[in-house]
Amino acid sequence: MRPALRQLIAGACFALAALCCLAQEPAKVLMPSWNPGPVKQSIVQFVVDVTTNGSPNYLSSDQRIAVFDGDGTLWAEKPAYFQLLFEMDRIRQLASGHPEWSSQYPYTAVLDNDVNTLLASGQKDLLDLVAATHTGITTDQFEQLVLEWLAGAQHPRFKRPYTDLVYQPMLELIDYLRANDFKIFVVSSAGVEFTRPFAQYLYSIPPEQVIGSSIETQFQLRGGKPALVLLPKVDFVDDGPGKPVAIQRFIGRRPVFAIGNSDGDREMLQWVATNPRYFVALVHHTDAEREWRYDRNLPIDKLDRALDEATSRGWSLIDMKKDWNKVFPPQANQ
Amino acid sequence: MRPALRQLIAGACFALAALCCLAQEPAKVLMPSWNPGPVKQSIVQFVVDVTTNGSPNYLSSDQRIAVFDGDGTLWAEKPAYFQLLFEMDRIRQLASGHPEWSSQYPYTAVLDNDVNTLLASGQKDLLDLVAATHTGITTDQFEQLVLEWLAGAQHPRFKRPYTDLVYQPMLELIDYLRANDFKIFVVSSAGVEFTRPFAQYLYSIPPEQVIGSSIETQFQLRGGKPALVLLPKVDFVDDGPGKPVAIQRFIGRRPVFAIGNSDGDREMLQWVATNPRYFVALVHHTDAEREWRYDRNLPIDKLDRALDEATSRGWSLIDMKKDWNKVFPPQANQ
Numbered sequence: 001m002r003p004a005l006r007q008l009i010a011g012a013c014f015a016l017a018a019l020c021c022l023a024q025e026p027a028k029v030l031m032p033s034w035n036p037g038p039v040k041q042s043i044v045q046f047v048v049d050v051t052t053n054g055s056p057n058y059l060s061s062d063q064r065i066a067v068f069d070g071d072g073t074l075w076a077e078k079p080a081y082f083q084l085l086f087e088m089d090r091i092r093q094l095a096s097g098h099p100e101w102s103s104q105y106p107y108t109a110v111l112d113n114d115v116n117t118l119l120a121s122g123q124k125d126l127l128d129l130v131a132a133t134h135t136g137i138t139t140d141q142f143e144q145l146v147l148e149w150l151a152g153a154q155h156p157r158f159k160r161p162y163t164d165l166v167y168q169p170m171l172e173l174i175d176y177l178r179a180n181d182f183k184i185f186v187v188s189s190a191g192v193e194f195t196r197p198f199a200q201y202l203y204s205i206p207p208e209q210v211i212g213s214s215i216e217t218q219f220q221l222r223g224g225k226p227a228l229v230l231l232p233k234v235d236f237v238d239d240g241p242g243k244p245v246a247i248q249r250f251i252g253r254r255p256v257f258a259i260g261n262s263d264g265d266r267e268m269l270q271w272v273a274t275n276p277r278y279f280v281a282l283v284h285h286t287d288a289e290r291e292w293r294y295d296r297n298l299p300i301d302k303l304d305r306a307l308d309e310a311t312s313r314g315w316s317l318i319d320m321k322k323d324w325n326k327v328f329p330p331q332a333n334q
Numbered sequence: 335m336r337p338a339l340r341q342l343i344a345g346a347c348f349a350l351a352a353l354c355c356l357a358q359e360p361a362k363v364l365m366p367s368w369n370p371g372p373v374k375q376s377i378v379q380f381v382v383d384v385t386t387n388g389s390p391n392y393l394s395s396d397q398r399i400a401v402f403d404g405d406g407t408l409w410a411e412k413p414a415y416f417q418l419l420f421e422m423d424r425i426r427q428l429a430s431g432h433p434e435w436s437s438q439y440p441y442t443a444v445l446d447n448d449v450n451t452l453l454a455s456g457q458k459d460l461l462d463l464v465a466a467t468h469t470g471i472t473t474d475q476f477e478q479l480v481l482e483w484l485a486g487a488q489h490p491r492f493k494r495p496y497t498d499l500v501y502q503p504m505l506e507l508i509d510y511l512r513a514n515d516f517k518i519f520v521v522s523s524a525g526v527e528f529t530r531p532f533a534q535y536l537y538s539i540p541p542e543q544v545i546g547s548s549i550e551t552q553f554q555l556r557g558g559k560p561a562l563v564l565l566p567k568v569d570f571v572d573d574g575p576g577k578p579v580a581i582q583r584f585i586g587r588r589p590v591f592a593i594g595n596s597d598g599d600r601e602m603l604q605w606v607a608t609n610p611r612y613f614v615a616l617v618h619h620t621d622a623e624r625e626w627r628y629d630r631n632l633p634i635d636k637l638d639r640a641l642d643e644a645t646s647r648g649w650s651l652i653d654m655k656k657d658w659n660k661v662f663p664p665q666a667n668q
Binding site: 062139183192193196206207208209210214217218219225226228241242244245248249250251252253267270271274 | 586
């Protein structure tokens with residue numbers, strides 16, 4: 001067969017096959033858990049604008065980088081960051097071997113189940129707690145502990161696994177972005193080793209696209225076999241101004257799409273908003289009934305200055321109560 | 335049309351189109367710059383083994399992670415790491431504004447073009463030099479300087495742009511790995527901000543797949559506009575035991591394929607070799623005529639303990655003279 005003829009046949013076959021596929025696809029509502037309104041409209045307008053050939057704001061697919069905060073943005077974060085709840089369970093599990101903990105802060109607060117006191121002590125102290133209780137274990141062992149906890153633990157209010165507390169509208173948004181060739185990164189203030197299994201399980205985000213706070217890690221030979229061992233020292237706090245620094249270190253280019261939910265995300269949003277065309281938004285927790293209602297009145301990680309900035313700079317505010325007709329995915333038995 | 339019929343037509347069309355494409359492809363030699371021999375054979379055997387459905391060593395595509403050292407593994411590193419040569423050019427450019435440099439080490443060595451003294455001072459000192467000479471500039475400005483240098487500078491021996499000193503066999507190997515769904519990462523001891531434009535230009539490796547040493551970076555508002563500014567302090571040295579630590583921090587899973595060329599890659603190779611099935615290799619610079627010949631007799635970054643370990647553990651040794659029938663790509667005018 002002559003090459004030109006072969007190419008013609010191949011081209012015709014592909015075109016026909018593509019048409020068949022299109023014909024199979026029934027009409028679907030885009031991101032059905034998002035109510036129509038200015039936020040959904042801005043998202044779609046942005047994506048269409050940067051992905052339409054010939055648009056003055058067109059971005060090639062390698063520039064389509066989207067970053068999401070984790071706790072409170074992609075999944076719930078109450079009564080506390082899930083990593084803190086994991087940590088508290090872990091300490092209770094080990095407590096019988098540590099009688100000294102019964103009179104030593106912060107272990108006393110953990111054993112009294114005093115979440116509010118622990119939260120008030122700040123992000124760095126929480127990381128110290130993680131570092132202290134996991135010293136000397138390997139990264140593989142830590143991952144195993146996280147996976148076991150995720151499989152067995154139950155959320156105190158909803159009596160469902162923690163992994164059920166993922167936001168359905170975010171699942172749909174990330175699917176939509178992926179369908180438009182965006183690469184998705186999680187940029188979380190929680191520990192990276194904790195956040196990775198979570199992001200992988202909930203959103204199929206691979207570990208190399210998860211950035212987080214970290215504990216110092218050391219390469220050691222254990223019985224002649226190489227291992228990476230956690231040390232009792234915080235290495236990097238991926239929060240506030242640390243977020244754009246980590247984005248540069250890990251991604252090396254400026255994302256054009258960012259969503260957060262607290263003051264710890266403010267600098268990340270500011271950084272993304274230096275692009276000529278961008279979408280930035282904050283999730284505003286306004287729904288005490290289906291989820292929680294909070295913003296300025298929290299001990300740490302409040303939504304306060306960033307809320308003002310969203311208003312003054314025209315960033316999108318995702319009003320959970322108004323913009324989302326579903327918060328969590330339906331339960332398997334519903 | 336009934337769905338079953340539609341599916342049947344679509345399926346038939348795709349199959350036909352795929353066949354047409356196959357028919358168009360002429361038979362090609364796999365990685366033609368690699369001479370037949372045990373190294374090429376091991377690479378191909380490994381790739382076939384882990385990508386063949388039903389193989390006991392089959393790896394899903396998300397587990398196909400390959401890591402490559404940069405200098406001396408993906409591109410030449412003589413007479414010195416290209417980043418050092420860039421740095422020396424930069425210092426010479428700025429010297430007229432810094433009369434104090436004429437009597438201050440290491441600037442004196444730079445101004446005397448004394449590469450050997452500079453190399454003998456070690457990796458950390460070189461990073462200090464970078465940190466010192468780029469303090470206060472933004473990451474965007476630094477990238478611009480690297481791109482301008484790459485466009486204009488000429489290699490002293492080959493009188494060609496530095497970007498011409500990429501290894502042709504590695505271009506072919508990376509293409510082959512990509513065609514088999516491997517994700518490629520560069521894990522370099524050079525600065526990440528320098529290595530990224532290089533890896534992108536030479537191998538189309540995106541910045542988020544380049545890991546390197548780093549200088550502390552700070553988020554600042556400059557004239558009200560957010561910027562990331564380089565500080566005069568080394569943050570992380572991605573060398574030796576730092577490489578597996580960085581791999582865990584950035585990638586979060588264990589690569590199954592690794593190539594390096596010096597003792598600084600030893601721990602990375604050890605880490606990868608903890609997998610049940612893996613390919614690890616060292617590039618051995620044995621070709622003084624076409625490239626350079628060196629191993630144990632270098633001031634820093636020698637190939638010494640790793641060379642012994644390759645022999646004792648059966649790691650592959652890529653003998654540049656024997657295994658590669660081309661080193662660099664043909665010149666445009668040849």
